[in-house]
Amino acid sequence: MERVPATLVAFAHRLADAAGEIQRRWFRTPVAVDSKPDSSPVTIADREAEAIMRELVARYRPEDGILGEEHGRERLEAEWVWVFDPIDGTKAFISGRPLFVTLIGLLREGRPVLGVIDQAILGERWIGAAGRPTLFNGRTCRTRPCPELGRALLSCTSPQMFASPAERAAFDRVLGRVRQAIWGGDGYASGLLASGFLDLVVEADLEPYDVLPLVPVIEGAGGRLTDWEGRPPGLGPDQRMVVAGDPRLHERAIAALAGG
Numbered sequence: 001m002e003r004v005p006a007t008l009v010a011f012a013h014r015l016a017d018a019a020g021e022i023q024r025r026w027f028r029t030p031v032a033v034d035s036k037p038d039s040s041p042v043t044i045a046d047r048e049a050e051a052i053m054r055e056l057v058a059r060y061r062p063e064d065g066i067l068g069e070e071h072g073r074e075r076l077e078a079e080w081v082w083v084f085d086p087i088d089g090t091k092a093f094i095s096g097r098p099l100f101v102t103l104i105g106l107l108r109e110g111r112p113v114l115g116v117i118d119q120a121i122l123g124e125r126w127i128g129a130a131g132r133p134t135l136f137n138g139r140t141c142r143t144r145p146c147p148e149l150g151r152a153l154l155s156c157t158s159p160q161m162f163a164s165p166a167e168r169a170a171f172d173r174v175l176g177r178v179r180q181a182i183w184g185g186d187g188y189a190s191g192l193l194a195s196g197f198l199d200l201v202v203e204a205d206l207e208p209y210d211v212l213p214l215v216p217v218i219e220g221a222g223g224r225l226t227d228w229e230g231r232p233p234g235l236g237p238d239q240r241m242v243v244a245g246d247p248r249l250h251e252r253a254i255a256a257l258a259g260g
Contacts, residue, residue: 003131004106004114012104012116012127015056019049019086019102020120027121028096041090046070049086049102057082067235069209076235081107085209089157089186098122101187105213110235112215117191126191126217134220136195143223143245144196149177149252152199155189156181161205167240170228170257174202177256190214193245194221200253201243204228208235218243224250228257 026045033041050070057064061082065075068084075081082105087093089100098121106114113130126141128134134141146152154175162168175181178200185192187210192198194217211225211233218225224247227233228240242257244250 004129008106008114009127009129009132011056011060012106012114012129013125015053015082015084015104016102016116016118016120016125018052018056019104020118022049022052023087023093023100023102023120027093027098031094033094041094042070043087043090043094045093046087046090050084053082053084053086053104067209069207079109081110083107083112083209083212085187085213088210089188092184092186099185099188101191103187103209103213105209105215107212112212112233115213115216117187117194117214117217119188119191124191126194128194128216128218128220130216130220132220134194134217136191141195141221143194143218143221144199146199146244146246147248147252149174149200149249149256150179152178152249153197154178154181154200154202155185155193155198156183156201156203157186157189158183161203163205167204170259171202171204173256173259174200174253186210187214190218190225190243193223193243194218196245199245199249201241202253202257204238204240206239206241207237208233208239211239211241214241214243221245223247226250226254228254230254
């Protein structure tokens with residue numbers, strides 16, 4: 001895949017800086033919490049953080065498209081499309097836990113070529129771009145070897161993600177074979193996996209803006225991210241995700257989800 005221009009990497013940093021400033025302003029303050037149609041929470045921090053990123057795209061890259069969680073879709077037919085989840089982990093944000101992240105992705109002709117996982121409170125940022133190694137706070141990071149489920153540390157945001165008995169049964173097959181599991185983290189868990197602290201993330205009930213920004217970060221660190229059938233993620237709703245630091249582990253997780 002063609003190397004992403006440094007100017008786009010720099011612009012992604014600028015977007016993350018702007019969103020982070022909004023988050024720091026509102027974090028651990030008594031913000032009002034509204035419920036969206038799917039009953040998930042949203043705050044002024046979510047809306048303002050996405051709005052400032054969209055304003056920057058409109059000002060400096062007006063031909064690009066945008067897919068955002070809070071403010072919708074624009075020009076998805078464009079060559080370059082930005083994908084924004086301003087606060088991935090709003091439940092963590094409103095409970096005062098610094099485990100939420102801003103997710104920023106860039107698609108070229110529908111393929112994820114750049115991704116950012118940014119935790120503004122802790123000052124932690126992962127950025128991955130096609131043709132470049134993933135960086136954590138400016139330094140190259142790598143996933144760790146872990147070929148077997150029995151040696152893996154698994155992360156999942158919540159067991160409530162699995163809407164059907166079949167999904168929960170599939171997840172439980174993986175859960176029953178790993179060395180250890182932890183809960184919580186949203187997109188932050190994928191950053192930790194890229195840095196070699198986790199081995200596997202298995203989740204469901206996700207939207208494109210939850211998944212697409214993670215792809216370049218994970219791949220640039222040596223890992224693999226697909227849906228539960230081993231296919232690349234797309235723009236559809238209700239996505240299911242398998243992230244593994246070791247491609248051998250990814251194969252075994254996919255097989256276990258399928259009943260093997």
